[in-house]
Amino acid sequence: MTSAQLFDQIRQKKSYLCIGLDTDIQKLPRHLLELEDPVFEFNRQIIEATADLCVAYKPNIAFYEALGPKGWESLEKTVAILPKNCFSIADAKRGDIGNTSELYARAFFDRMQFDSVTVAPYMGEDSVKPFLGHKGKWVILLALTSNMGSRDFQLLNTENSEMLFETVLRTSSQWGDASQMMYVVGATQTAYINKVRQIVPDHFLLVPGVGAQGGSLPEISKAGFNKQCGLLVNSSRQIIYASSGEDFAEKAREAALAVQQEMAQLLDEYLPE
Numbered sequence: 170m171t172s173a174q175l176f177d178q179i180r181q182k183k184s185y186l187c188i189g190l191d192t193d194i195q196k197l198p199r200h201l202l203e204l205e206d207p208v209f210e211f212n213r214q215i216i217e218a219t220a221d222l223c224v225a226y227k228p229n230i231a232f233y234e235a236l237g238p239k240g241w242e243s244l245e246k247t248v249a250i251l252p253k254n255c256f257s258i259a260d261a262k263r264g265d266i267g268n269t270s271e272l273y274a275r276a277f278f279d280r281m282q283f284d285s286v287t288v289a290p291y292m293g294e295d296s297v298k299p300f301l302g303h304k305g306k307w308v309i310l311l312a313l314t315s316n317m318g319s320r321d322f323q324l325l326n327t328e329n330s331e332m333l334f335e336t337v338l339r340t341s342s343q344w345g346d347a348s349q350m351m352y353v354v355g356a357t358q359t360a361y362i363n364k365v366r367q368i369v370p371d372h373f374l375l376v377p378g379v380g381a382q383g384g385s386l387p388e389i390s391k392a393g394f395n396k397q398c399g400l401l402v403n404s405s406r407q408i409i410y411a412s413s414g415e416d417f418a419e420k421a422r423e424a425a426l427a428v429q430q431e432m433a434q435l436l437d438e439y440l441p442e
């Protein structure tokens with residue numbers, strides 16, 4: 170999916186919501202546990218109930234890896250049923266020496282057909298470039314994460330008189346352009362969003378941290394929007410665990426609808442057609 174196609178979906182659905190499929194077997198409704206593949210069935214029902222309200226889905230790979238081969242199978246089946254008009258993100262936070270990164274890229278792009286994968290920038294250009302060599306696929310580089318620990322390194326001042334996350338953005342934006350790179354910027358980092366936009370005005374940002382982590386959707390949207398919207402705001406637990414009962418999919422839809430309606434208002438206000 171290109172950025173123009175993504176923006177088109179955002180316009181059509183009046184939504185820049187990404188639903189996080191952080192499907193934890195320990196949190197699944199009890200009635201699903203007797204099924205052959207409860208993780209897949211949970212995802213299937215969540216996707217069916219929410220596909221018209223969001224433009225992206227983001228399975229966090231940890232939740233599937235933790236289950237071994239069965240988890241990988243549930244993940245592959247889930248990716249296969251994601252609607253074609255939704256952008257898919259493997260939240261895997263990978264990156265290694267070049268030849269190893271290339272294998273990670275093949276795993277997520279060729280074997281599983283994800284549109285994008287999250288990548289850690291710490292090992293530098295040769296660890297990221299192999300992901301960028303896959304035509305039509307996207308790298309989503311961690312820039313300024315939503316957690317408290319982001320202060321430990323990402324906010325450190327560097328010898329260039331800027332913070333490390335700014336150097337990550339400035340340097341990595343030379344490795345590929347806004348047609349193949351996005352950045353992770355936490356919704357809890359509104360204090361720095363202007364700095365982010367000064368360096369990467371045109372890139373899409375994947376924004377986790379609203380909902381369960383307390384980030385503000387209006388604040389991050391006002392400061393983070395660009396001409397093509399430029400934001401994919403993720404919410405996982407708040408939506409997929411809206412109920413732990415048999416009505417889980419219905420309640421997930423209600424939770425997603427509330428976010429989508431807020432997004433529609435923000436789009437009308439700041440990006441009128």
Ligand SMILES: O=c1ccn([C@@H]2O[C@H](COP(=O)(O)O)[C@@H](O)[C@H]2O)c(=O)[nH]1
Binds near residue numbers: 313404
């Ligand atoms: O900075 C980051 C990067 C990734 N995440 C991931 O996003 C979701 C957030 O889940 P919620 O339940 O909506 O809090 C989860 O998969 C994280 O691993 C992040 O939170 N922050």
